[in-house]
Amino acid sequence: MVEPSEDTDLLFKALADPNRRKLLDLLHQHDGRTLGELCEHMDMTRQGVTQHLDVLEAANLVATVRRGREKLHFLNPVPLQEIYERWIAKFEKPRLKALTDMKRRLEKGNG
Known part of the structure; x- marks a missing residue:
């Protein structure tokens, strides 16, 4: 189990980056977006967006759900x-x- 201080460190690390904050804003505006939908609003590669989403998931700020072949992202x-x-x-x-x-x-x- 992760110690609460480590959870807090992950959370603040995730929030420290403006691209990740933008992704959170996008999910707040419209939850349940696919990677492709999020990429449309970001000025970076698909791989870059995926890496930022991984950090947000590790901090428990984004949850994902599979719908067929799609992976939907939700703000937590x-x-x-x-x-x-x-x-x-x-x-x-x-x-x-x-x-x-x-x-x-x-x-x-x-x-």
């Missing part, structure tokens, strides 16, 4: 949600509390 947003909860959400709470406190102070000053 769960790892992104986990990153949001671990690295972003906890930093939003103090900021939102500070804004609420400021609002209350300003309302008291005008009351």
